[in-house]
Amino acid sequence: MSAIPADLPLRTDLVGEEPYGAPQLDVPVCLNVNENPYPLDPEVVEAICRRVGEEAPGLNRYPDREHEGLRKALAAYLKEESQAALEPDQVWAANGSNEIMLQLFQAFGGPGRTVLGCDPTYSMYPEYARDTFTDWELAHRLPDFSLDMETTIERIKALGPAMVLVTSPNNPTGTPLPMEELTRLLEVCSQVHVSGADQSARPIVVVDEAYIEFRDPGTPSAVSLIGRYDHLAVSRTMSKAFAFAGARVGYLAASRGIIDAVRIVRMPYHLSALTQVAALAALEHTDLQLARVGKLRETRRKTAGWLSEQEYHGQPLTVVPSASNFILFGIFPDRNAIFGAMKEAGVLIRAVGPEGYLRVCMGTDAEMERFRGTLVDVLKRF
Ligand SMILES: Cc1ncc(COP(=O)(O)O)c(C=O)c1O
Known part of the structure; x- marks a missing residue:
């Protein structure tokens, strides 16, 4: 609980709000924030340290505001990873990408504007x-969690x-999100007027691909459409x-155009020189950084199979098909009880999303073994 005295002139709409974030607890198995569980390869660690050491004497100067080297390296990565x-x-x-998203809201949202x-x-x-x-508005997904295209288009x-x-x-x-659905949304948006904006303004479609590298190999990424859709x-x-x-x-x-709009709202020198060189060093070792992605996909496949064989009160668990490094499963009348008992036993997962569901992120083999053993015990007790 935050302790903000009533005599502080906090913005009225923020009164009673709590800082966002999953608990950061010292438990043996953390499967709650969708990280990659494998530490960096020593070769990458060495490269990062070398780059940071080279940069350190120049820290009296501000960093490259336009982070040109990093943008070039990221463009090369997107070419390699998504053929864009x-x-x-x-x-x-x-x-x-939290800051990226905030910058998009700062540039295109604001009073009188809506994001769907x-x-x-x-x-x-x-x-x-x-x-x-x-204004934040919603178009609810279908029961299988795919987009309800008709409702979404109506709402747009x-x-x-x-x-x-x-x-x-x-x-x-x-x-x-299938590419055909994304293309359809883009086509619809190209015909829609943005309320609270100039008559000529049309909505932008933002695809948050935080987990895209975990998709099934051969599936395209939305970045491949950027040349076609401004x-x-x-x-x-x-x-x-x-x-x-x-x-x-x-x-x-x-x-x-979108990048230039975001450049207007960014803080000056928002990306530190150390962040820039560390990212460059990691991008120079893309293969090592991504080395465990295939393994994590396989862990997801095995875990989904295992979960769907488990029963709770005589009913098989519901397991939502995932193209990411986590799995949503349920449905539990009291998910908080199960979440709490797992935590007590040293396995932190997340009680998040639709009522009754829990989310588990893919860990190392040892972590997943502990997750499975603990879940079996806990499901027997509740
Ligand atoms: C869908 C989605 N987008 C964005 C983020 C933010 O990631 P980061 O700010 O670390 O890039 C997360 C983090 O969990 C996420 O789940």
Whole structure:
């Protein structure tokens, strides 16, 4: 609980709000924030230390505000990873994709503007909306957590949102967004007027691809459509598959117009010189950073299979198909009791998303073994 005295002139709409975040607890098995569980390879660690050491004497100067080297390296990564031919000025980086998303809300949201999301989805989005005085509206997903295309399109036409925000694979459900659906949303948006904006303004579609590297091999990423659609923005991160959450590096791929809009609202020198060189060192070792992604996909496949063989009160568990590094499963009348008992036993997962569901992130083999053993025990007790 935060302790903000009543005589502090906190913004009225923030009174009673709590800081966002999953618990950071000292427990043996942390499977709650969708990180890559494998530490960096010593070769990458050495490269990061070398780069940081070279940079340190120059820390009396501000960093490159336009982080040109990093944007070039990220464009090269997108070419390699998603076959997207982007110029460095179609790429932009910030302190995590959280900051990228906030910058998008700052540039395109604001008073009188609406952003449409498709829930259940990532629980930070309403906070960016709150912080930028943007209206946050929802089009609910179908029972299998895919987009309800007809309702979503109706809502787009009725609301005239400045942004339509879709997560693929979605968090917390793991559901991917098929390319045909994305293309349809982009086509619809190209015909819709944005309420609260100039008559000529059309909505942008933002795809949050925080977990995209975990998709099934051969599936395209939304970045491959950027050349065709100027109103498409794809947010990505080095925090998940790329095993770099602690460094805080997220990035945006979009048309030059969208990037230039974001450049207006960014803080001066938002990305520290140390972050930039650490990210460059990691990107120079992309193969090592991504080495465990295939293994984590396999862990997901095995864990989903195992979960669907488990029963609770005589009923098989529901397991939501996932294209990410986590799995949503349930359905429990009292998910908090199960979450709490797992935590007591040293396994931290997450009680998040639709009522009755729990989410588990893929860990190392030892962590998953402990997860399975603990879950079996806990399900017997409740
Ligand atoms: C869907 C989604 N987007 C964005 C983020 C933020 O990631 P980061 O700020 O570390 O890039 C997360 C983190 O869990 C997420 O689940």
